[in-house]
Amino acid sequence: MTSGSNRKDPAWQYAHLVEENNLNKFECNFCGKVSNGGVYRVKQHLAGGYRNVTACPKCPSHVREEIREFMSKKKTQKEEINMLPDFNDMDMEDEDEDDDVIEINVNQHRKLTSSSQGSSKSKSKSKTPKRKGPMDVYFTPNPESVVKNRKDQAKGKQTKIDANDPYKKEMRARALQRFARWMYDAGIPFNAVNYESFGPMIEAIGQYGPGMKPPTYHEVRVTQLKKEVKHTEDLMKYHKEDCAKYGRSIMADGWTDKRGRTLINFLVNCPRGTMFVESVDASSYSKDGQKLFELLDKFVEKVGKENVVQVITDSAAANVLAGRFLEAKYEHLYWTPCAAHCLDLMFEDIFKIPRLKKTFERGIAAHGYIYNRPTLLNMMRRFTNLKNLIKPAKTRFATAFLTLSRMHQQKNNLRKMVTSEDWTSSKWAKEPQVLRLVDTEKKPPMGYIYEAMDRAKECIASSFDHKEEKYNEIFEIIDKR
Incomplete structure (x- = not known):
């Protein structure tokens, strides 16, 4: 039995041993609950908030706060000596944490090893940190x-x-x-x-747990990067298996970088997903159909011509010619134009119709005029309840079309703006307008295009009360693409 001076844990003031020599069984002084697990379980009982321990319903608030503060300090001390954090969902956690149990073990150890008291004192006074062993890895x-x-x-x-x-x-x-x-x-x-x-x-x-050494610059730049490349290659094995089983589509995505180079990204698609294969600088022959055919043909051979179902490119003239050459060489292979690019060309041709061209140019010019003047843009947002006019889309002309749609939706608010006192007293009402067309070109893929175009045609026809003379010209453009 320990002396009173050894009982440093405050929980001893609010609970007592059920049996004098059994330090695992305590009875709460407030509610009378008997718990096993040592004085640490008593502290959990008094502090409350633990999944496997019932909180004391009669514990005074000042006692609860005292116990919580004590436990928090103990936990902080553990972290400072690089010990593992507590896991409160374990049934018998940290039972060796209590000062009394440690000091009893010290006295017993002194009796058994009197010949080596010096070394025993130094080891028994401080707890040995719990460390993870080799089995934890597995x-x-x-x-x-x-x-x-x-x-x-x-x-x-x-x-x-x-x-x-x-x-x-x-x-x-x-x-x-x-x-x-x-x-x-x-x-x-x-x-x-x-x-x-x-x-x-x-x-x-x-x-x-605590004490983990952060990764070094070399590790993330070299060591781990090589491992991740190997991991990615392993993941691609499953894609290759699916490609052999279900076939694959080759996608050639052309784009221009900041240095003006024409680059073509080659990707392979199968039911499991899409994977990037390589990027080619085609600046010197991007307009040459024969050269593009040779490039696509080489890539088909590289990935396995027997498993290629189709090759997808945009519908630029050189790519169309290269696609026809591919179909002529491989009877089982199809060349498919990019749906997003086709949609972009449809909008481009539609906006060439004289009566629509004028509306398009005016709308985009007005949009550019507003967005090139931050103060005017702020005024516009006040009148449109913070709504923007621009509506980014997958393609250049689709963005322009949706921007015009936004302007149509906000036409009443825009009219209020240009007739308001804010506008008439501003410098923009007095200066000649300098308008310019600003848009960018992006060509991500777009799926289910045929169904979407059918629904779009139905919507157009309905908008004109099915009077064919008003939309026949637009439908001819759509059908041509």
């Missing part, structure tokens, strides 16, 4: 699986283990503050936390 749960299970539990509205643990909340808040500060310092986009790889990364760090 039995630690996979981070991806842990994150997936956590998401499944959240969907089922199951209670989180640490939802009511004030200490874990405080530790999480501290970790979030540090992580967010690092993001702000490094200029990392906020949507990085939405990546699927983010959750498993956090879980893996948590599984390591």
